[in-house]
Amino acid sequence: MQWGQIKTLFILSFLILDLFLLQQFLTKTDDTELEQLDENTSAAEQLSLENIDISDIPEEQPPMAFINGRRADFTEEDLKALEAMEGVDPQLDTQNPNSLYVKLKEPIPIGEEDDGEAIMAKAEDYVIYDDQYSYWGKNDEHDVILFFQKSNNSTIYFNESGLLMFLVENGEITGYYQTRLGDIEKESEKSELLQPVQAVYQLYDNGEISSEDKITDMIVGYHSQIQGDSNGIQVFAPTWKITVNNEDIHFVTATTEGRVVEVNENEFITKALQSAGIERTQDVNQAESVQEPESESAQETENNNE
Template identity: 40%
Template sequence: MHWGQIKTLLILSFLILDIYLFMQFLDKKDQADIGVLEQQSSSIEEQLKAEEITFQDLPEQEYEEAFISVQQQMFRKDELSSFNRSEFQDTYIANKYLLLSKLDDPIKIKEGIKIDKVTEIFNSIVYYPEEYTFWNWNKELNVLIFFQKKMDRPVYYNQNGLVLLFLNDDNEITFYIQTMLGETEPIAEKSKLIKPIQAIETLYGASELKSGDDITDVKIGFHTRVPFETGVQVFAPIWKVKVNEEKDYFVNAIEGFIFSTEEQEFLEEVIQSAIDKIQLSWDDNTNPGEMKEALKERLERYRGEYKK
């Protein structure tokens, strides 16, 4: 055998050996990466356990979502007329996008009322009721909050997609204001969402979870990511994490950071915005003017009692 042939065989042999060793390296690296991920996963669970932070069964489904853009929906009188609501309430549209309605007869809301019953009452009086879902009874401002849904998921704390039912001192619904979001459009490609345990880890790493806390609920939804003056908004998929049945945290399910929303400040902004819009459209000697005064009085009372 000529030396050239021997040299070629040796080169091929070493090449095959190198490929084999490289494949072995990749295989071991993959196993090591999996081991690290499992170690990290178990590590956060062990840390939570050590801190006596508990959580219920977490959603196991893997989600892929994209950011979505949404424009605000205008209200049209001809569309509202199909709901036959005028028989028991007076409805007005301010600035095309804000609907306000005063009930002829107040509706009593009892303490301890079930969500199903609240939803039943809501469905009987507002427009497009299927678009919204109950969120909370804010006792400080005595208002029932409903957030709009997109893709069957709540859009949390967005001024342009909600209904506020205002109660008087006898806990009776007397009037409400409503805004509505339009059609959604995905932005860019879908991305795999972080898992719920990673959202919990983010909160733990930010010192938002304390020893003995109980994570009572974890759900997916949307939160405002980028607002634009043109009315177009970008919403990000988020994990809503409820702690101790009282405080809600929102973790961006793509980028992994925490959204911060203070409910009282949000409601103040919504109410003040409604007051400004009514002020531009009607004087005080009208039904909208009376609702504006009721909103101003409510804000003043709240600021006097709770913000001393």
């Protein structure tokens, strides 16, 4: 055979080989993209099999950065601003200026139907940084109204260092307890978030929701499981807040592994009241019930320092 003919043959065979390789490569790239879509579809299928209504959940969530911050001290200016307000009696522990306990000289009556906006409208003249907190809800067991601090419009859920807690007595706000996170920093790199369907699936997988449930609201905020020392830096992970049937609220970390976070509102309030040093007659029972884990952790620290 001629060299020229051999070359033609080679060109043909390599052409075929290249086409084959190219096709292989493209399928491989597609596969991985499809994988994620697949995961979403199968989770959605599973949920629809159980008749869990997910029609109201957001479709897709763009990447979001983790944030970190530490509890801020209330400064002289803060106090001046407070003192300039009429009708407040601020009590700041100078040893521990990172929490604020304010008594109102004139209690503010609130109505049964008042929502967060209405409550804040009535109370805003007595609160500093009032626009940095968003409404969480009323707790009748402890007679408090909870507001959580926001960062870039995302709420930092259940953090003792970013809390505005109104104390209610006989339907009137008599005072409040406030802590604030300062120096909130955003991580430079954004993280892929767990997609909404997957987050709901995690709830289902953990047995937190069952058939016929409806997801009525779903929004991303921040949460930290580690609250540590009151002056340490805390890291907050993007966290899904998922409302089921307009009543049950669940949290699922929006990190890629997506894990269900257990939050106990009553325990949280009891702890906050304790660290604020606020004693209320109706809390005596609860305070006793949390005594045990408290003393255990105290012992822990002791052990570490032996």
